[in-house]
Amino acid sequence: MNKLTLALAALCFTGAANSADYVVDTKGAHASINFKIQHLGYSWLTGRFNEFSGTFSYDEDKPETSSVSISIQTDSVDSNHAERDKHLRGDDFLAVDDYPEAKFVSSSVVPQDDGSMQITGNFTFHGVTKPITIMAYKIGEGEDPWGGYRAGFSGTTSFALKDYGIDYDLGPASQVVELSLHVEGVRQ
Amino acid sequence: MQHTESARGWGLAIIIVHWLTALVVFGMFASGLWMVGLNYYSSWYKTAPFLHKSVGILLLLVTLLRIVLRLKSSRPVRYGPRKAQYLASVVHIVIYVLLFALFFSGYLISTADGRGIDVFGWFSVPALGQLFENQEDVAGDIHFYVAWTLIGLVCVHALGALKHHFLDKHPTLKLMLGLQSQVGEKGE
Numbered sequence: 001m002n003k004l005t006l007a008l009a010a011l012c013f014t015g016a017a018n019s020a021d022y023v024v025d026t027k028g029a030h031a032s033i034n035f036k037i038q039h040l041g042y043s044w045l046t047g048r049f050n051e052f053s054g055t056f057s058y059d060e061d062k063p064e065t066s067s068v069s070i071s072i073q074t075d076s077v078d079s080n081h082a083e084r085d086k087h088l089r090g091d092d093f094l095a096v097d098d099y100p101e102a103k104f105v106s107s108s109v110v111p112q113d114d115g116s117m118q119i120t121g122n123f124t125f126h127g128v129t130k131p132i133t134i135m136a137y138k139i140g141e142g143e144d145p146w147g148g149y150r151a152g153f154s155g156t157t158s159f160a161l162k163d164y165g166i167d168y169d170l171g172p173a174s175q176v177v178e179l180s181l182h183v184e185g186v187r188q
Numbered sequence: 189m190q191h192t193e194s195a196r197g198w199g200l201a202i203i204i205v206h207w208l209t210a211l212v213v214f215g216m217f218a219s220g221l222w223m224v225g226l227n228y229y230s231s232w233y234k235t236a237p238f239l240h241k242s243v244g245i246l247l248l249l250v251t252l253l254r255i256v257l258r259l260k261s262s263r264p265v266r267y268g269p270r271k272a273q274y275l276a277s278v279v280h281i282v283i284y285v286l287l288f289a290l291f292f293s294g295y296l297i298s299t300a301d302g303r304g305i306d307v308f309g310w311f312s313v314p315a316l317g318q319l320f321e322n323q324e325d326v327a328g329d330i331h332f333y334v335a336w337t338l339i340g341l342v343c344v345h346a347l348g349a350l351k352h353h354f355l356d357k358h359p360t361l362k363l364m365l366g367l368q369s370q371v372g373e374k375g376e
Contacts, residue, residue, distance in 0.1 A: 082300035
């Protein structure tokens with residue numbers, strides 16, 4: 001497809017797919033925020049945050065005008081092990097009493113040639129705010145069977161725990177945590 | 189808990205259990221504070237909590253046995269004014285209550301995710317699963333503060349014993365040490 005046909009296609013669909021606001025479907029749990037970090041360099045340890053909320057706006061034809069905002073309740077961390085979760089919530093890691101919320105707010109969305117999007121924004125975590133980039137792509141969008149309209153995306157990012165002031169030594173292989181976000185939004 | 193008072197001393201089993209408990213309580217308090225600060229690469233990182241939990245469960249069994257022993261056997265006569273005797277009894281009962289609060293809260297931390305507690309690899313105490321929200325964190329806070337309270341009360345208990353021994357010249361401490369099995373007149 002060249003740019004002209006893209007533009008034509010965009011013209012045809014204008015009106016059908018305007019920039020719209022979506023609320024992440026956490027109510028129906030069609031969204032998850034997972035993390036993984038290496039354990040000793042021998043395997044992946046995965047976990048997730050059970051409580052979060054978010055909104056995004058998206059226009060298929062003008063993805064660069066999209067924006068997204070996600071807020072995570074840090075004390076909802078769940079790595080399927082109560083003793084570890086207790087440790088993760090403590091001062092060695094998330095310090096959830098001091099930093100109950102982590103937040104990502106996008107500042108720019110740059111569509112890539114392969115259809116994915118480079119979402120840059122500020123990530124506030126453990127009391128530190130730093131720019132971070134999420135590589136995201138759309139899974140699909142359309143009407144649902146219950147009269148609504150949905151759009152879903154997947155995105156991944158990674159950051160060093162140390163950059164956010166978490167310096168508990170998990171070893172050289174476990175410096176970086178990878179986040180993957182799977183969000184389905186219901187159009188408002 | 190009414191016991192018959194006898195002129196004979198404490199039974200040997202009760203004496204052993206008393207001092208064993210004293211040793212274990214201080215060991216558990218110290219190990220508990222120490223182990224939560226361990227570095228991930230410490231060789232004790234896994235072993236210390238394992239031993240702490242194993243010893244805790246065994247102390248629970250010993251304490252249950254101790255209560256049966258106390259209820260079945262007679263106790264030496266009490267010394268000092270009535271108010272002091274009453275106060276001592278209250279301290280003793282509260283120490284028992286705190287011990288059970290520690291056993292139960294510790295159990296709730298480790299079993300919040302449905303995992304049982306392995307005792308020295310000999311047997312496993314089954315979990316009741318999650319009984320309430322944020323179980324491992326709430327139980328963890330209770331475990332921490334109850335432990336400090338218990339240690340404080342144990343100090344009061346020990347100071348009382350020393351006062352009896354050095355100031356009042358009562359054989360209270362000697363009786364608990366098994367150094368004196370016969371006492372003369374009851375009371376002052």
